[in-house]
Amino acid sequence: MEDLYNILECKNCDNYEDLKKSYQKLVLKFHPDKQSQVDSDEEKLKSTDMFLRINRAWKILSDPNLRQKYDAAWTQRCLVQDWPIQDEVDVDEFLQEDMEEEEEKSRFFYTCRCGGSYILHDSDITLRLDVVCCDTCSLTIRVLYPDTDD
Ligand SMILES: [Zn+2]
Numbered sequence: 001m002e003d004l005y006n007i008l009e010c011k012n013c014d015n016y017e018d019l020k021k022s023y024q025k026l027v028l029k030f031h032p033d034k035q036s037q038v039d040s041d042e043e044k045l046k047s048t049d050m051f052l053r054i055n056r057a058w059k060i061l062s063d064p065n066l067r068q069k070y071d072a073a074w075t076q077r078c079l080v081q082d083w084p085i086q087d088e089v090d091v092d093e094f095l096q097e098d099m100e101e102e103e104e105k106s107r108f109f110y111t112c113r114c115g116g117s118y119i120l121h122d123s124d125i126t127l128r129l130d131v132v133c134c135d136t137c138s139l140t141i142r143v144l145y146p147d148t149d150d
Pocket residue numbers: 112113114115116117134135136137138139
């Protein structure tokens with residue numbers, strides 16, 4: 001899970017306008033069109049990667065609902081990050097389960113060896129939540145996401 005505030009060079013107490021100002025400054029700095037001719041390919045690649053990360057961070061932090069979820073997930077992650085990681089699981093290995101009456105359209109689960117489940121919601125995947133606890137025992141897994149963005 002990425003530290004989105006760090007990417008935007010902000011603090012988690014900054015308000016929307018602060019985040020927006022910082023986002024606009026950074027997006028100009030790293031925009032592919034702004035890269036100079038003298039930059040090496042490696043530098044260009046780094047800037048492009050940064051540009052994508054900035055946009056991903058902004059997409060989440062500019063949405064009050066997602067920002068709130070991100071903050072909660074980040075706090076939770078800080079609590080469990082020292083726990084031993086039982087396994088690493090690709091996000092693709094989670095099974096989708098449609099939710100008819102919930103706020104979120106679907107959730108994804110992966111069965112723990114204890115018979116319990118590791119559960120990811122749509123928003124968790126958007127946030128790239130990477131440390132998930134079993135809903136039954138105290139095991140945790142790391143969720144691996146593909147590098148490329150859609
Ligand atoms: Zn378990």
